[in-house]
Amino acid sequence: MTQTAHIMDTASSQYITASSPYGVNQCSKCPGDTAYYCVSCPCDLCPQCKENHVKDLQTIDHDVVSHRDKINYIPTQQICVRHPSHVYTKYCEPCQVPAGNNCQTHRKHTQIDITTAYKTKRQQHRGTIHTIRSEALFYRPVLLTGIKADVKTCHTEFSPLQSEMLTKAQNLKDLIDYVVYDLLNNVLCDFDFKHRCKKQKIEMIRHIVRLRRYEHRYVQPAFTFSALQFLSFTKTALPQIHLTLHTSQLSMTESLNKEDVMESLSAIQITERGNRRVGNQCLLKLTSGAELHQSLTLTGVDRCSHISCVTSDRVWVCDTYNLMLTDTTGVPLHHVEDLWSGLFGIHTVNSESELIYIDRNDNINKLSKDMKTTTTFIERTDSTWRPGCVYWSPSTGDLLLAMYNNDAYTGKVTGKVTRYNQSGQLTQTIQYHNTGRGLYRVPYYITENNNGDVVVSDYESAVVVTERGGRHRFSYTGHPSGSRLVPRGICTDALSHILVCDDITNTVQMINKDGRFLSHLLTKSQEMGRPWGLSYDVNTHRLWVGSLDNEVCVYRYITRQDALTDEHRPRPDGDTRYTTHPHNTTHQLNENEHRPRPDEDPMSSSTQAV
Numbered sequence: 072m073t074q075t076a077h078i079m080d081t082a083s084s085q086y087i088t089a090s091s092p093y094g095v096n097q098c099s100k101c102p103g104d105t106a107y108y109c110v111s112c113p114c115d116l117c118p119q120c121k122e123n124h125v126k127d128l129q130t131i132d133h134d135v136v137s138h139r140d141k142i143n144y145i146p147t148q149q150i151c152v153r154h155p156s157h158v159y160t161k162y163c164e165p166c167q168v169p170a171g172n173n174c175q176t177h178r179k180h181t182q183i184d185i186t187t188a189y190k191t192k193r194q195q196h197r198g199t200i201h202t203i204r205s206e207a208l209f210y211r212p213v214l215l216t217g218i219k220a221d222v223k224t225c226h227t228e229f230s231p232l233q234s235e236m237l238t239k240a241q242n243l244k245d246l247i248d249y250v251v252y253d254l255l256n257n258v259l260c261d262f263d264f265k266h267r268c269k270k271q272k273i274e275m276i277r278h279i280v281r282l283r284r285y286e287h288r289y290v291q292p293a294f295t296f297s298a299l300q301f302l303s304f305t306k307t308a309l310p311q312i313h314l315t316l317h318t319s320q321l322s323m324t325e326s327l328n329k330e331d332v333m334e335s336l337s338a339i340q341i342t343e344r345g346n347r348r349v350g351n352q353c354l355l356k357l358t359s360g361a362e363l364h365q366s367l368t369l370t371g372v373d374r375c376s377h378i379s380c381v382t383s384d385r386v387w388v389c390d391t392y393n394l395m396l397t398d399t400t401g402v403p404l405h406h407v408e409d410l411w412s413g414l415f416g417i418h419t420v421n422s423e424s425e426l427i428y429i430d431r432n433d434n435i436n437k438l439s440k441d442m443k444t445t446t447t448f449i450e451r452t453d454s455t456w457r458p459g460c461v462y463w464s465p466s467t468g469d470l471l472l473a474m475y476n477n478d479a480y481t482g483k484v485t486g487k488v489t490r491y492n493q494s495g496q497l498t499q500t501i502q503y504h505n506t507g508r509g510l511y512r513v514p515y516y517i518t519e520n521n522n523g524d525v526v527v528s529d530y531e532s533a534v535v536v537t538e539r540g541g542r543h544r545f546s547y548t549g550h551p552s553g554s555r556l557v558p559r560g561i562c563t564d565a566l567s568h569i570l571v572c573d574d575i576t577n578t579v580q581m582i583n584k585d586g587r588f589l590s591h592l593l594t595k596s597q598e599m600g601r602p603w604g605l606s607y608d609v610n611t612h613r614l615w616v617g618s619l620d621n622e623v624c625v626y627r628y629i630t631r632q633d634a635l636t637d638e639h640r641p642r643p644d645g646d647t648r649y650t651t652h653p654h655n656t657t658h659q660l661n662e663n664e665h666r667p668r669p670d671e672d673p674m675s676s677s678t679q680a681v
Contacts, residue, residue: 096138107290108141110134125204128612128630129364132383135204137290140193149299159299162188167306169299189298192305193289200289203282209631211282213353215275222268351521351565354632355612361628364613366598368621371395371403375617376414377516377560378606381424386606386615388623394418394428396442401623405442414603416460416516416528416560419470427470429458435472449495459486462517465609468493473514473527486511488525488537501525501541510535510543516561520584526569528558534571536586545586549573560605564629565612572602572616579605579616592628599624 096105096115103117109124111133116124124130148158151171159169161182169185170177288304369375372390379387384399391414394407411417411429418428426438427448435449435458449472451458456474463470475486488511490499504510513530520526523539533546533556547569549556557574564570567584570592579593579602593599593616604617612629 105138107135108138110136110141122204125201126209126631129627131205131611139290149297159185161185162302164188167302169302185298188302192302196289196305200286203286207282208279208286210354211275211279215272215279218268218272218275222265222272225265225268351567355565355629356632357566358628358630361592361614361626363598363624364627365399365625367399367401367623367625369395369397369401369623370621371397371406372621374619374621375604375623376619377416377418377604378615378617378623379418379420379426380606380608380615381420383608383611383613386623387418387420387426388604388617389418390414396426407438409436411458413459414515414559416462416604417458419461419463421463422465422468427461427463429461433458435461435470449491456487459514460517462519464519466519466521466523469498470495471517471519471525473511473517475511475513484512485509486514486527486529488514488517488527499541501537504543510537515559518562520563520569521565521567522584524584526561526563528561528571531557534558534561534569534582534586536569547571547582547586547588549575550580550588559603560617562605562607562614564607564614565609566629570605570607570614572605574601574603577601579614593626598622 097103098105098117098120099112099114100120101117103119105115106118107116107121108114109116109130111130116135121135124133125135148160149169151157151159151174154171154173157171157173159171161170161172161177162168162185163170163174163177164181164183166177166180168177169188170180170182288301369388372388372393372395374390375388376391377389381387381396385396385404387394387396389395389410392410392412394410394417395403396405397403407426407428409430409432411431411433415429418426420426424440426442428436428438430436433451434447437446437448438444439446449470456476458472458474460473461470470491472489472491473486474489475484477484485502486509487500487502489497489501492498502510511527511529512532514527515530516528518526520536524544525537525539525541527535527537529535533548535546536544538544547556548554555575556571559572559574561569561571568589569582569584571580571582572578573580576591577595578591581589581592583589592614593602595601599616600618600620600622602616603619604615606615607613608615612627614626614628616624616626618624
């Protein structure tokens with residue numbers, strides 16, 4: 072593709088004459104024109120392929136930038152509004168505005184170079200842009216679909232209740248006029264379901280448009296949106312961007328009191344059932360089998376007994392005596408020196424990316440995100456119980472700590488699970504079965520499922536699962552039922568599956584949240600040796616598997632559902648468009664709990680890139 076024009080090459084700052092031809096880069100995946108560049112692949116991408124690239128779980132963590140960023144474009148200087156003979160050279164940090172050398176107002180304020188400020192601000196916004204691209208713009212249309220469904224069904228849901236009320240009113244001749252008047256003027260007018268649903272639909276569409284406009288401004292070419300405009304935009308527009316928009320589900324509950332006529336005719340209660348949520352079963356599905364995404368050889372440990380994910384490319388890994396932070400190259404980034412020794416799940420990571428681990432004195436320590444400060448979170452006070460494994464709960468912020476006791480006189484080993492709140496206070500102890508016998512022997516690893524169940528890998532025994540309140544639900548002892556299981560590393564995924572390493576069969580077994588065996592997800596292979604440690608990355612939906620050597624393998628076995636149909640997809644300009652895509656027919660594992668319900672319509676969506 073060749074055209075002619077009079078443009079300036081921003082990379083070389085040399086003019087190209089009108090007679091000089093120039094080429095437009097073509098997308099690496101389709102015939103479209105390039106607008107973006109994936110640094111991780113690397114490859115050129117058109118707007119539509121960029122959108123697919125950042126949503127695909129296989130490439131969700133890739134670094135996708137505009138071509139302006141690829142060539143490291145630096146915006147040209149702009150003339151100061153108050154001093155036309157000068158240009159903006161500084162950025163006033165307290166005021167968050169650009170400033171020139173002659174701006175007296177900002178002379179005593181902290182100032183940095185405007186180019187540095189520009190690059191810093193763009194870097195700060197990368198995380199927000201990534202969340203909008205890969206998560207918000209994927210989930211919000213699904214919520215919008217649910218709101219639209221409510222608009223269509225609210226009349227159907229309300230009509231039977233209205234009819235029943237009118238029928239009962241007919242049996243009360245002396246009060247019928249009053250009841251009908253009260254019904255029509257107080258109940259129906261006060262709770263107009265269709266109006267509220269339509270209002271939610273409009274709010275959700277506007278919310279998606281705001282997100283798109285924000286992302287559009289971020290990647291807009293510099294010759295139409297200057298550095299000064301960008302800095303001003305981030306100051307005023309960013310506080311208005313909310314990645315979550317809470318819309319409430321509507322429900323109608325009938326409660327009639329036959330002894331009181333008035334209450335029986337006006338007791339339709341309307342309750343708010345919390346914020347609308349999109350279940351992972353609607354968004355994710357199992358693939359036909361686990362696929363190796365990456366394998367890496369670690370330096371600094373001789374085995375990989377436990378893994379805790381920090382980000383998609385950084386994990387904490389330990390062996391018997393060493394605990395280190397590493398990236399996808401396997402190179403150590405940081406070492407923890409005062410580690411408790413043992414092949415247990417002795418560390419976890421909280422929402423602040425802080426490491427929580429068991430030290431050599433059996434205390435629970437917390438290492439700050441910058442890895443400069445270590446504090447004692449829980450100090451060991453009972454010498455008869457030793458901590459074995461820890462897990463930080465994303466749903467409650469609590470810390471689950473499994474402990475064991477070795478009776479020196481009887482030689483009997485027993486275990487228990489304790490729960491601590493965010494202040495380090497003990498709030499719960501889980502130790503005994505419903506019948507009174509002990510639940511655990513030596514808890515090796517501990518995790519929590521999406522429904523709040525506490526899941527423990529008990530030494531040479533079983534996977535023991537209890538409700539959040541402590542009631543025993545089931546114990547999984549292997550497949551087929553009754554066979555021996557030697558559980559090691561354990562984790563749960565976004566679909567509430569429980570994954571456990573079995574040291575007898577050298578497999579990673581998958582069971583559902585109720586203890587039913589589903590499959591041997593992984594078996595010993597050339598890439599994966601003897602599986603021992605597990606960690607599930609909730610952002611990329613990848614499974615990290617550590618072996619009893621220094622090898623770590625990363626697998627993909629979950630992907631996104633076929634996109635939901637949404638005939639009115641918002642565009643950055645606020646308009647809508649109509650799209651329909653064929654459905655993916657990839658074969659999935661036969662598991663009824665993850666199939667769409669009969670009343671759910673299969674839908675697909677496609678979002679125009681900006």
